[in-house]
Amino acid sequence: MPVQAIVFDLDGVLIDSEPLWEEVRRGYVSARGGRWLPDTQERLMGMSTPEWADYIATDLVEGVTADEVAYEVIDQMSQRYADGPPLLPGAREAVQRMAEYRPLGLASSSPRALIDLALGKLGVEALFRATVSTEEVDRGKPEPDGYLTVAARLEVPAGACVAVEDSANGLRSAHAAGMAVIAVPREAHPPAPEALDLAAHTVRHLDEITPELVGRLGS
Template structure:
């Protein structure tokens, strides 16, 4: 396949944010006397803001609206990131290395404000030709909407893109969009075996992401 673009996920790929999201959302639920279920974090990973806020308001906490949930959680996340988001080792180098090789896009479940904050802190915002939050499409991951929209913004067929993902829902989303997928799993939230099987390559860290590897795929 001709490789024309590379599309990154954000949470769990460039920043170690899933533990922060879990702590903040779990704390919100607990502070309002709600119930955090054993599969809640896995279910939330990849959901858009509208989807996870609606899920928390409908299934975990009584007497709140989805809008109230989203506002409170995103405000707390912004405060956590203000001192610097939890960047993963090799994140900035990987982005700069691959931006010099092919155009970059980003498809994230985070809201636009957090995407901008993180990329600005990394000083790589200008290196992404297209960035998209799943707030801007009809359905979050595992639906392919976000990846398809980024490919369209880049002007590249999805089948000519490589996506870099970490979570089950993210892997399913990129694969459903027709992209070749590289998995960079996080030990704290490993993807399921069936989702991992969708990846063309499983990398142990971001240092493995080189033009040579992507060309070989």
């Protein structure tokens, strides 16, 4: 099916925010005498706000509610973004380049407040025709809900979209939605091999994402 739209992830694709998320959430857990497990960061990646807040409140920290966790962590992340989120090399150029080729969407596990703040700070918010936070759908990644919703808002079939993802749960989510997926793995949190195998193409740098590449994936 010819490509009609391109859908980016945010964290780990356009901004190098996963280390910040880990630092803030790990610090929150530690400050309250909780326990950070070896697989906690991997499990949290892709979860919606209600999902990760409930996981922290239920499994890692005692005596707090999920709402309290979400409020405090998101507030700390907003402060970290105040001077601009950590932009990944080539991110702004990739968004601008692909927006000239096809309509853009964004499917992110970040809360709406941080999505809007990040895109505004990067100066690319007007280039996205539809953005979805997984806190706005029933299930976070690896379920396909976020990607299906952004495709619906773009008014194109999910199978006519190409997604750009970095994490295992993100790759699983976009693939489950029926999208061809370009993987941009990050060394700090590489996706599981079986998740990476779901990608139609893997790149090392955002400069490699071009209209020519995307067009081939849709041919």
